[in-house]
Amino acid sequence: MSKEIGITVKKNEDFSEWYTQVVIKAHLTDYAPVKGLIVLRPYGYSIWEFLKSSIDQKLKKTGHENGFLPVLIPESLLSKETTHFAGFTPEVFWVTHSGDTEIGDRLALRPTSETLAYSMYSKWIKSWRDLPLKINFWNSALRAEIKSTKPFLRTSEFLWQEGHTVHATQEEAEEEVMTILDIYRKTVEEELAIPVIIGKKSEKEKFVGAVYTTTMESIMPDGKALQMGTSHFLGQNFSIPFDVKFLDKQNVETFAWQTSWGVSWRLIGALIMVHGDDKGLVLPPRVAPIQAVIVPIYSSQSDKEAVLKKANEIKEILTKRDFRIHVDLRDEFTPGYKFNDWEMKGVPLRIEIGPKDLTKNKMVLVRRDTLKKSDLSFDSAEDGIIKILNEIQEDLFEKARKLLSERVKNITELSQFKKEIENGMCLNSPWCGDQKCEEIVKEETGADIRVIPFDAERSNMSCVVCGKPSKTNAMFARGY
């Protein structure tokens, strides 16, 4: 493979350039004509489809339904919840004209749909019979990015889902917040093989308009934390201004309790960063568009026929079991070129079949994650390949779990805290609960409180910043 086609930098030498090369050269995405916007090529979109389908199934099983909201929100509506509006307004795209006609109440492109959804919900909900209302929307959000953009991680339009639910009681709404966070965690850990830390955001970092925000975070190889998904308890903060109320069983009019939550294609960004290596992408089998690629090796026409016959047999067997197998039939490329090509694209397993293999009744398997070779007899193809794909999925998660735990340090002392933040660590440190201390950390180190884990140490220690008695431990890190 020529230098131009392959990845030309090492992951641990220039992480940012490595990332950019991988997303472009593996044909996941490309830059759109407008700065800050990307397109998804089929290979990248296919990963999103697997992720989407996994989440969608879980949402439907837990009683959620999908709906559609238009992308245009009138300014007068968006500004109804003032804190919320203030949080989004610097990055809103504004539509001012349709054709040659100026629009009176200018229209925002949805930065998020709380305001629009709840203005509808207030019309639809009349009594306790209409609750709970649990609707999810698969769409895109638009937020003009002023900072430098990066495919999947920071773009001015991104694919996501946003869920918006309404409940008769606070208790039920808070339960919903946790149900969703658990769906997110399971999906990310089981499908993407990325371990996460779950907990609450601090007051400073919560969603604008929420009572509190729960989050799942992971640490990327460069030491920066990535917010992987959030689930918000909105209380009655929106139901009051948007008039989302219902007649309860005693016929008393009551404001409803609400939640909202979302994950985006940012998860694909995490996938690339966590598992990729110097050769390119490494995809966990469960979200890989191609789970195993068969590269046939031959020089004569008779060899070709025999090898392809066997390759198609193997493909057939596994396709019947719903695995996604591709036979690389391209005559214009050498096997070596194909090996590099599929390695860059992160296909979890390569299967080589040549004339010598045929005589020995076996094929050669090469794992993308370890690059280890092994032989597998044709007779054990079905079980053998499925077993190795499962192993790859598990091993990727184990490896990522180990890396994550190495990245987290328990620190109680400020000077060490500053040093370890510089080292790209995520710090589990006691915190007094005062926003002042968060601000000092941000100013002096660039780190935020990423998450207050649900299982955080609550015992009384000294705040790592001010030394006063701590309320809880919190996870500090620089973030994306």
Place this chain on the structure above:
Amino acid sequence: MSKEIGITVKKNEDFSEWYTQVVIKAHLTDYAPVKGLIVLRPYGYSIWEFLKSSIDQKLKKTGHENGFLPVLIPESLLSKETTHFAGFTPEVFWVTHSGDTEIGDRLALRPTSETLAYSMYSKWIKSWRDLPLKINFWNSALRAEIKSTKPFLRTSEFLWQEGHTVHATQEEAEEEVMTILDIYRKTVEEELAIPVIIGKKSEKEKFVGAVYTTTMESIMPDGKALQMGTSHFLGQNFSIPFDVKFLDKQNVETFAWQTSWGVSWRLIGALIMVHGDDKGLVLPPRVAPIQAVIVPIYSSQSDKEAVLKKANEIKEILTKRDFRIHVDLRDEFTPGYKFNDWEMKGVPLRIEIGPKDLTKNKMVLVRRDTLKKSDLSFDSAEDGIIKILNEIQEDLFEKARKLLSERVKNITELSQFKKEIENGMCLNSPWCGDQKCEEIVKEETGADIRVIPFDAERSNMSCVVCGKPSKTNAMFARGY
């Protein structure tokens, strides 16, 4: 059911008001805060999901992949193909600001994505090895509607898919145009039970920028024709301005051949109009979110338990066969209320089970389309219910096919032509091929050439307008 909840006008007395009441009261959709925009409620979105999944599967089987394009297109790019741009410019929404910053090259909200897709394709396609490229995009398009809007039929944002393919030869591209039209026809006839007429658009009515447009049309109960989907042969009209070219096997640089095609949620509008009746929606089982609803009937607690046990048994049996069955457990409504409610929502089959039925070992089935009642023994539940659902699907298509053929008249004489257009008919008439005659018809009757059927009579007759020798027959009707 109170008047306010049910449909209060008859379909054949005030078709427009009937349609509006059905889409709102059956909870398919609702009006968004911006004029001309609608939201989809879960019941409506669910129909879209079945339709989408059916088309998506067929596209994937024929080698298409999905991708994502951002909604924002710079004006400089949109205006590159001038005829195309002129066609869309009066209805384009323009983004002029992000936050407080004015945008230099203002951004259009995608009215359709040819220009954006092909600016990307020209980067991705280098040689014959990269062809064919067949990408589909499930997204929404935005076209500011100046005329009066109508849910599903004419809205300023609509859900659709747009496919964009690139081929090495004209022949292959033209084959693709027909493959897609056939996928559309099959989906509409088999899933939505709506018969269509397929053929070409006239030069006047073709897609702006296409060499020719193929279309499928159907006639609605009010006599107006509805364009149900189009598949365009673009030739090299876009590949030349957008520089979509490739090195062929002889290493010669050649402009590629292209197609584009789409169907939208307008198909749901057709579904409502074609099958609905005075009681509301009538859904064909294949796209019904609920295919059969079981209404348990009881007055005592012991009856309730026995009836619900049987209801759940029936549900279980059919759910295992992948049918969508709902048991209406609402204690706060009477059976009569529930019957009306599910009839308005168009559920294809109602199953009533009461204590008397239990003793007779049978249930009562009520077909939504005919409102006919029949008994079915519990022992034949599985096969019996599946059989009747299949019959409903077939009968709806047959009924619609009959109505369509009654709506089409063969007319060769102009005064009769005008009279029959007034009667809401679709006219199959000889046409000389001159655009002048199309314009005269439009001006004098409001009708267009909707489609020149592939199987149109080509024998030499006299043009219904000018009397000159005809080139072909064409279908004239007023349209949506």
